[in-house]
Amino acid sequence: MKLQSQLRGDALHIVVDEDRIDSAVAIRFKEAVREQAADGPGRVVLDLGRVDFLDSSGLGAVVSVMKLIGPGGKLELCNLTPNVDKVFRLTRMDRVFTIHDSLDSAFPERQGIA
Structure with missing residues (x-):
């Protein structure tokens, strides 16, 4: 499971560098994210732009x-x-999670930074 993580202010930004999260990788995904987020800030932004x-x-x-x-x-x-957006909306999980359209909307403080 390929993940990239970076601290951004008060949050941990984790990019999932995979095209699928399915039954074949779900357990590895969960463990990899858990390891990345351990002892990190309380806010985690999971970037699914490549999934x-x-x-x-x-x-x-x-x-x-x-x-x-x-x-x-x-x-x-x-x-x-x-x-992926369709899955979250059809299952109404979009009501459970805060979903940002872009990285800039998830981290507005980084707008305008080159």
Whole structure:
């Protein structure tokens, strides 16, 4: 599972560098994100801009990550591709997660920085 993470102010920005989160990788995804977010800030922004396919196992893994972060933390999503966005809307998980259209809307303080 390829992830890239970077601290941005009060949040950890994690880019998922995979095209699919499905049953074949869901457990590895959950563990990799948990390792990246361990001992980090309470706010985690998961960037799914490179993920074009998410099945129910992948959705379950994202929900599990939210639970692993705990009640004091917050998992937000950004850059959802149309296919992934559709999964979140059809399952009404868009009401559970804060979903940002872009990296700039997730981190407005970085706008205008070259």
